[in-house]
Amino acid sequence: MEGSRSLANLVSRWVVASTRLGPRLQSALLRMSSLAVLIGLIIFFGFTAPGWYSTTTLFNILTATSLFLLLALGETFVIISSGIDLSVGSMEGMAGVASAVLIVHIYHGGFGIGVVAAGAAAALVIGLLGGAINGIVVGYLGLNSLIATLATYGAYLGFADIISNGFPVGNLPPAMATLGNGSVIGIPFLVLIAAAASLFCAGLASHTRWGRYVFAIGANREAVRRAGVNLRRHTVLLFTLSGGLAGLAGLLSTAKFLSASSQAGSTDLLIAIAAVVIGGTPLTGGEGTIWGTVVGALIITIIENGFVEMGVSGFWQLVVVGIIIVVAVYVDEYQRKLRIAAASASQPRVDE
Amino acid sequence: MAQVAPEVKVAEEPLLKVRGLDKHFGPVQALSKVDLDLPAGQVTGLCGDNGAGKSVLTKCIAGIHQPDAGQIFWEGRPVEIRSARDASRLGIETVYQDLALADNLDIVQNMFLGRERVRRGFLDEDEMERAAAATLASLRVTTVRSIRQPVATLSGGQRQSVAVAKAVMWNSKLVILDEPTAALGVMQTQMVLDLVKRLRDHGVAVMVISHNLNDVFEVADRIAVLYLGRMVAQDKASAFDRQSVVEYMTTGTVGRAPVET
Ligand SMILES: Nc1ncnc2c1ncn2[C@@H]1O[C@H](COP(=O)(O)OP(=O)(O)OP(=O)(O)O)[C@@H](O)[C@H]1O
Ligand SMILES: [Mg+2]
Numbered sequence: 001m002e003g004s005r006s007l008a009n010l011v012s013r014w015v016v017a018s019t020r021l022g023p024r025l026q027s028a029l030l031r032m033s034s035l036a037v038l039i040g041l042i043i044f045f046g047f048t049a050p051g052w053y054s055t056t057t058l059f060n061i062l063t064a065t066s067l068f069l070l071l072a073l074g075e076t077f078v079i080i081s082s083g084i085d086l087s088v089g090s091m092e093g094m095a096g097v098a099s100a101v102l103i104v105h106i107y108h109g110g111f112g113i114g115v116v117a118a119g120a121a122a123a124l125v126i127g128l129l130g131g132a133i134n135g136i137v138v139g140y141l142g143l144n145s146l147i148a149t150l151a152t153y154g155a156y157l158g159f160a161d162i163i164s165n166g167f168p169v170g171n172l173p174p175a176m177a178t179l180g181n182g183s184v185i186g187i188p189f190l191v192l193i194a195a196a197a198s199l200f201c202a203g204l205a206s207h208t209r210w211g212r213y214v215f216a217i218g219a220n221r222e223a224v225r226r227a228g229v230n231l232r233r234h235t236v237l238l239f240t241l242s243g244g245l246a247g248l249a250g251l252l253s254t255a256k257f258l259s260a261s262s263q264a265g266s267t268d269l270l271i272a273i274a275a276v277v278i279g280g281t282p283l284t285g286g287e288g289t290i291w292g293t294v295v296g297a298l299i300i301t302i303i304e305n306g307f308v309e310m311g312v313s314g315f316w317q318l319v320v321v322g323i324i325i326v327v328a329v330y331v332d333e334y335q336r337k338l339r340i341a342a343a344s345a346s347q348p349r350v351d352e
Numbered sequence: 353m354a355q356v357a358p359e360v361k362v363a364e365e366p367l368l369k370v371r372g373l374d375k376h377f378g379p380v381q382a383l384s385k386v387d388l389d390l391p392a393g394q395v396t397g398l399c400g401d402n403g404a405g406k407s408v409l410t411k412c413i414a415g416i417h418q419p420d421a422g423q424i425f426w427e428g429r430p431v432e433i434r435s436a437r438d439a440s441r442l443g444i445e446t447v448y449q450d451l452a453l454a455d456n457l458d459i460v461q462n463m464f465l466g467r468e469r470v471r472r473g474f475l476d477e478d479e480m481e482r483a484a485a486a487t488l489a490s491l492r493v494t495t496v497r498s499i500r501q502p503v504a505t506l507s508g509g510q511r512q513s514v515a516v517a518k519a520v521m522w523n524s525k526l527v528i529l530d531e532p533t534a535a536l537g538v539m540q541t542q543m544v545l546d547l548v549k550r551l552r553d554h555g556v557a558v559m560v561i562s563h564n565l566n567d568v569f570e571v572a573d574r575i576a577v578l579y580l581g582r583m584v585a586q587d588k589a590s591a592f593d594r595q596s597v598v599e600y601m602t603t604g605t606v607g608r609a610p611v612e613t
Contacts, residue, residue, distance in 0.1 A: 203474075207474045207475050208470075208473065208474065208475060209468045209470060209475065212457075212461065212465075212468060212475065215454070215456060215457065216454040216456075216457055216461075216465060218456070219454040219455050219456040219457065220452070220453065220454040220455065222450075222452060223452040223453060223454045223465065224454070224465065224466070225436070226414075226416060226436050226446075226448065226452045227436065227452075227465040227466025227467070228435060228436040228437035228440060228466045228467075229466050286454075286455075286456040287456060
């Protein structure tokens with residue numbers, strides 16, 4: 001009893017101390033807690049799975065991460081603004097299928113670089129359009145994003161099957177294989193693209209007006225409206241960004257597996273949301289970081305990859321991801337409660 | 353009767369003039385035929401019981417609500433204020449009863465919300481920090497530890513000060529404060545009232561909404577009273593005493609039985 005009380009005391013003192021650290025240092029520490037998990041996992045699998053430390057493993061992990069990371073990046077913005085986008089997985093499938101069908105239709109032999117460029121453009125445009133439709137339904141019609149994107153999740157899945165008659169699309173040109181599995185100076189294209197997208201999103205989040213509004217909307221939508229910001233346009237752009245990244249993921253998924261199907265992104269939605277949450281972005285909005293999401297995404301892939309190396313079935317990955325989501329959200333809520341308790345305990349200090 | 357806006361008593365055109373403003377929400381007539389004058393360099397105290405329509409009137413002037421009928425004149429010219437952006441373009445800034453600060457953002461980010469300084473597309477944090485610090489210093493808001501702390505960590509008075517500082521940062525000509533001293537202690541209330549006087553001395557038109565008549569009589573040059581959505585009295589502060597303001601607020605008139613509604 002005595003011991004637990006003093007432990008609680010210690011914890012609350014630590015929390016009080018950390019609230020004095022200033023927001024930047026605090027969020028840096030939060031980021032580091034998922035970073036610590038990542039490093040812990042790397043060390044753990046290094047010991048338990050012999051020969052795990054290699055550049056092959058590294059690039060396997062980075063490549064496997066890149067596809068759903070693209071979805072997770074867009075999802076991070078949507079969740080920070082206290083919305084959610086459930087349609088990214090089926091949008092990935094729809095964009096992939098549509099670009100594959102187009103490519104197959106216009107390809108007449110050769111390396112096919114121009115054909116692939118046209119397919120890439122199609123995937124992006126479809127992703128951007130699908131996202132814009134989400135944004136219009138949420139921003140202009142005023143539907144809750146959960147319901148709106150649940151509806152388009154179904155619709156986009158249906159469109160993907162309509163386009164492909166429900167069959168996987170194959171027979172893609174060599175240029176597609178190069179995009180999906182090629183590399184420059186040893187680094188796979190997929191990894192380079194995902195890294196560039198992460199950098200872009202991180203800059204957007206912390207150095208632009210638009211990014212600042214994402215955070216402000218998540219905390220106090222009305223304050224942003226009264227500050228004269230066009231919320232409808234902001235919402236459309238938000239979901240368009242998410243959709244565009246999903247479209248890109250659809251193209252790259254098709255390129256990587258040299259086959260496109262409506263089911264390509266079926267588990268990616270869950271994994272993307274898990275990456276966001278594990279990365280320290282609470283579903284309540286107003287807070288979060290892009291780098292946290294990158295770390296969260298890497299944690300998920302490393303668990304899967306490590307399991308496979310250890311001889312555990314990769315199917316366990318989804319089970320573990322589900323468990324991790326619950327744990328991450330619980331830890332997050334617990335920290336928030338501590339912070340609130342600490343803030344009210346130290347209230348008098350704020351006045352003169 | 354103090355019923356009609358005293359146009360003749362104000363020598364020059366008031367900065368903002370409201371004539372015949374109507375606003376309803378479904379069956380609720382929140383404002384009916386409201387007239388109001390807000391002259392530059394003067395503090396107007398707007399009084400009225402709960403639900404009298406003070407906040408709605410404020411929001412009509414600030415572009416949050418669109419009036420159903422009536423006209424707003426700015427510097428003598430008829431204007432339509434369709435959004436918060438329109439209002440701030442004219443030089444109208446409002447501090448709302450429900451503060452309209454984003455708790456997760458820091459003081460600087462809140463003060464610049466919607467009007468961030470950008471250089472080559474990127475936020476110019478240093479410049480914003482400098483300007484925010486200068487404004488806070490000029491208003492002698494000195495109790496905050498760091499202007500980079502989130503406003504969630506501030507006391508009520510500090511939050512109110514940030515909201516006021518945010519409103520005056522833009523060379524505004526009219527600043528509207530909806531219950532700026534509610535929930536504040538004695539010292540913090542005085543701090544806000546002093547801030548209001550400093551604004552007036554800078555030639556700014558100020559409208560203060562308050563339930564606290566002590567505050568109203570301390571800072572107001574003019575007093576206007578709303579009763580069930582109607583403007584029942586509007587005159588120089590010296591034309592009122594506490595008793596008459598209370599009577600206008602509670603019955604809509606003085607020296608008579610309550611008006612039928
Ligand atoms: N957005 C709205 N929708 C519907 N009715 C509203 C809305 N805003 C205000 N009202 C109604 O309009 C009337 C005037 O409200 P208002 O908020 O202006 O009162 P107030 O004078 O500011 O009161 P208080 O002193 O309590 O702040 C009330 O009856 C209120 O219920
Ligand atoms: Mg009010």
